[in-house]
Amino acid sequence: MEAHALSDDGVSRLGVALARRVEDVVSRLRELTSASAVHLDSQIEAHFEDAARTSTVAVAGWIGGDSPESARDAGWDATRIFGMLAAQRAASLNEITKRCLRWRDAVAEVIAEEALVLGCDDEVVNQAFEMLRRSFDVTLVRMCTAFETERHRLHAELIERQAELAFHATHDALTGLPNRTLIVDRIRQALGRARRQRTPVAVMFIDLDNFKNVNDMYGHGVGDHLLRAVVARLSGVVRGMDTLGRLGGDEFVIVAEGFSLIAGPELMAERMLNVLRIPFAIEELDTPLSVTASIGIAAGERRVAEEYLRDADIAMYRAKWMGRDVYALFDSEMGVAVQSRLLLEMDLRDALSENQFFLVYQPIFDLHTMQTTGVEALLRWHHPVRGLVLPDEFVPLLEETGLIAAVGRTVLEHACRQGVAWHAGGHRLDVAVNVSARQLDTDDFVAELRQLLAATGFPPEQLTLEITETALMRDPQASIRRLDAVKDLGVRVAIDDFGTGYSSLEYLRQFPVDTLKIDQSFIARMLRDTEGRALIHTLLELGAALHIETVAEGIESNAQLTELRDQHCTSGQGFFLGRPLDASEVEDFLATHPLKATGERPPVDVRGSRGARRRT
Numbered sequence: 001m002e003a004h005a006l007s008d009d010g011v012s013r014l015g016v017a018l019a020r021r022v023e024d025v026v027s028r029l030r031e032l033t034s035a036s037a038v039h040l041d042s043q044i045e046a047h048f049e050d051a052a053r054t055s056t057v058a059v060a061g062w063i064g065g066d067s068p069e070s071a072r073d074a075g076w077d078a079t080r081i082f083g084m085l086a087a088q089r090a091a092s093l094n095e096i097t098k099r100c101l102r103w104r105d106a107v108a109e110v111i112a113e114e115a116l117v118l119g120c121d122d123e124v125v126n127q128a129f130e131m132l133r134r135s136f137d138v139t140l141v142r143m144c145t146a147f148e149t150e151r152h153r154l155h156a157e158l159i160e161r162q163a164e165l166a167f168h169a170t171h172d173a174l175t176g177l178p179n180r181t182l183i184v185d186r187i188r189q190a191l192g193r194a195r196r197q198r199t200p201v202a203v204m205f206i207d208l209d210n211f212k213n214v215n216d217m218y219g220h221g222v223g224d225h226l227l228r229a230v231v232a233r234l235s236g237v238v239r240g241m242d243t244l245g246r247l248g249g250d251e252f253v254i255v256a257e258g259f260s261l262i263a264g265p266e267l268m269a270e271r272m273l274n275v276l277r278i279p280f281a282i283e284e285l286d287t288p289l290s291v292t293a294s295i296g297i298a299a300g301e302r303r304v305a306e307e308y309l310r311d312a313d314i315a316m317y318r319a320k321w322m323g324r325d326v327y328a329l330f331d332s333e334m335g336v337a338v339q340s341r342l343l344l345e346m347d348l349r350d351a352l353s354e355n356q357f358f359l360v361y362q363p364i365f366d367l368h369t370m371q372t373t374g375v376e377a378l379l380r381w382h383h384p385v386r387g388l389v390l391p392d393e394f395v396p397l398l399e400e401t402g403l404i405a406a407v408g409r410t411v412l413e414h415a416c417r418q419g420v421a422w423h424a425g426g427h428r429l430d431v432a433v434n435v436s437a438r439q440l441d442t443d444d445f446v447a448e449l450r451q452l453l454a455a456t457g458f459p460p461e462q463l464t465l466e467i468t469e470t471a472l473m474r475d476p477q478a479s480i481r482r483l484d485a486v487k488d489l490g491v492r493v494a495i496d497d498f499g500t501g502y503s504s505l506e507y508l509r510q511f512p513v514d515t516l517k518i519d520q521s522f523i524a525r526m527l528r529d530t531e532g533r534a535l536i537h538t539l540l541e542l543g544a545a546l547h548i549e550t551v552a553e554g555i556e557s558n559a560q561l562t563e564l565r566d567q568h569c570t571s572g573q574g575f576f577l578g579r580p581l582d583a584s585e586v587e588d589f590l591a592t593h594p595l596k597a598t599g600e601r602p603p604v605d606v607r608g609s610r611g612a613r614r615r616t
Contacts, residue, residue: 010124011131015064017114018107022056028106029099038095052103059107059135063128104136174224175231178245183253186243187305190257194301197258202265202299204254205312206234206272209292209324211250216441217475222284226291229282233275237268253309261299269295269327277325292325299329317341345397347383352407357381359414361586363578363593364432364551367565371596372589374430376466376573377415378580379407404436409448416458418583423459427590432464434496437471446485453489460490464515468496472511480510487512494551498539509546516543520554520574527559540567 018025029052033045040048062068108129115125170182178186187203194201208230215223227250234252238244243255256268272295279288296316298308315330322328351357361375381389398404412433419431439445453460465486472479472495483493494515495508518539525532543550552564555574564572581589 010118010120011063011127012065013118014111014114014120014124014128015060015062017118018110019057019060019064021110021114022053022060025056025103025106025110026052028109029103032102032106033099036098038098040095048099052099052106055103055135055139056107059132062135063111063131100136100139104132107132172246172248175228175246177231177252178243180245180247183243183245183247183255184305184309186245186255187308190255191302191305191308194257199258200261200299201255201257201308202261202268202297203308203312204256204265204269204272204327205296205298205309205316206252206254207294207296207316207320208250208276209294209320211291213474214289214291218285222282222289225282225284226280226289229280230276230291233278234272237271237275253312255308265297265299266327266329269297273325273327294319294324295327297327297329341397344389344394345401348394348397348401348403351381351383352403352410356383357407357410359411359418360580360582361418361431362573362580363586363589364430364571364573365577366596367552367561367569367572369596372429372578372593373571373596374432374462374464375581375586376432377411377418377434379411379434399436399438402438405438408434408436408439409452412449413452413456416452416456416463419458419462420456421583422586425587427587427595428462429586429590429595430462430464431458432466432494434466435471437468437474440467440471440479440482441474443482446482446489449486449491450489453491461492464492464494466494466496466517469498476510480512483512497553508542513548515549515551515571517551517553518569523552523554523560523564523574524556526563533563536564537567540569543570544568 026049030049033048111128111132112125114120115128120128170179170185171177172179187201190201193199211223211226214226227246230252231244231246234244234254238254239256239260241258242260243253245253245255247253254268254272256265260268273293276291276293279290281288294316296312296314296319298311298315302308302311311330311334314334315328318330318334319326319328328334358380359377360380361377363372364374364376365371366373379391379395381391381394383389395404398407412435415431415433419429422429435445453463467479467483472483486493492514493512494517495511495513496517497519498516516539518536522532522536522539526536527533540550549570552560552569552572553574555561555564555572555576557576560574561572561576578589578593
């Protein structure tokens with residue numbers, strides 16, 4: 001009994017001594033490892049050394065008298081590190097096993113050295129070595145268990161990650177909808193089913209109208225919220241068997257087949273348009289946001305999936321040309337039209353650099369005295385092959401491509417220089433120039449205008465910038481700020497095509513406007529019915545009440561002219577009064593049509609004098 005107690009005491013002293021020499025064990029392990037041919041990353045080596053420290057502390061505690069359970073708990077971190085390194089392939093299982101053997105040998109050396117120092121007999125030393133062996137065996141077993149656990153965990157993570165990657169590769173990040181890759185695959189599957197079962201297939205290409213304006217006015221955060229709200233609306237209409245996907249931006253695709261098309265794809269497209277017409281409540285905005293869409297439909301048989309997308313895209317552009325907020329069903333003639341449009345777009349990019357654009361000038365008359373007051377500069381394009389291309393054909397393309405900003409600067413400069421030439425010849429004409437929404441979108445416009453006036457020497461008070469209602473209302477507050485800056489230069493401002501946009505009376509009172517140009521569609525309707533005549537009367541009364549000049553566009557007959565004069569319209573232009581003229585023809589025209597004296601403005605109302613208008 002006494003000998004056994006002495007043995008236990010000797011073993012405990014060896015455990016305490018080993019605990020004091022943990023770093024010696026790590027140092028010897030490092031030496032043994034350095035002597036081998038395998039060298040790992042320094043961070044991996046540091047993990048091994050941490051595991052060696054933990055294992056040494058654990059076995060020293062057990063030898064020193066701690067319970068086996070406590071020792072196992074203390075050594076668990078080491079075996080977990082070994083298993084993790086093996087499972088993550090930071091080191092091979094063979095190399096980790098070698099490191100464990102080296103650690104065992106290093107611990108055994110230190111125990112032997114301390115046994116000599118303490119004078120322990122063989123029984124005590126053998127008991128300590130047996131405890132080390134058992135601890136080492138447990139470490140190997142638990143390391144394998146940890147390895148398997150870690151390997152299974154990594155495998156599960158890998159499968160989950162692969163699933164995530166596969167989802168992201170085939171789905172849109174913002175909306176979670178199928179992207180182009182998956183859409184094409186779904187069309188191929190639908191096409192295969194249609195051929196086997198003789199069922200219909202249709203692809204619908206949905207593009208939000210003027211979505212860019214939403215991003216420009218309210219920011220991309222609001223735009224993203226709107227896109228998700230659109231998805232929610234469309235998802236409520238699409239059947240479970242069909243696919244709703246997003247190609248990017250504001251472009252969506254629906255792949256419909258079978259039962260969904262019993263009533264025809266047109267009815268399905270109409271349902272889409274109807275749900276999108278309901279204003280969207282966006283959290284960041286005080287008032288609901290209204291949007292519309294243009295939808296192109298490709299139905300019937302196609303050879304491959306990509307042809308459905310191509311034809312639906314072409315039909316969508318036809319819907320936009322038809323006025324937007326409508327759908328169009330693809331037919332073969334559309335392909336020819338789109339190809340022609342693409343060629344026209346490419347030609348436009350050469351037109352500016354090759355000076356194919358030119359200006360004509362339409363006279364503007366004081367309808368009270370019937371004297372010429374100025375001209376409006378109108379853009380024309382002489383295509384080297386097509387000949388004269390009308391503005392309605394190419395100006396929308398200039399807007400879409402962004403070329404309108406560069407063309408607009410050139411037009412403004414040429415018009416001002418031509419005005420200076422007329423002034424030098426004794427004809428002090430006012431000149432009106434159209435300004436696009438793209439030009440007005442940036443504060444740089446005012447600085448460019450200031451530089452242009454200084455460079456050309458054209459009097460700012462004889463320049464009028466014509467801007468459409470729609471352009472002004474893209475960002476009303478920014479428009480007011482920029483127009484105030486334009487007015488500070490002395491330049492006059494006119495709202496072009498007045499009555500066709502959606503500006504409120506309150507905004508009209510705030511805009512620093514000198515002239516309202518009444519759209520020619522109202523002039524054409526004026527004599528056809530009482531409603532048309534009443535509308536013109538209302539617009540003219542509005543101008544008089546706000547002390548703003550009114551200019552009637554598109555006067556085509558003497559009857560229209562007489563009616564406008566009777567209703568006290570300030571000024572007018574149109575083919576009946578004078579067609580657009582080349583710059584040289586303007587001087588000939590002025591020889592027979594007297595120019596109103598410089599500085600005289602047409603009266604707003606012949607029944608009263610025109611006062612300077614102030615914004616409130």
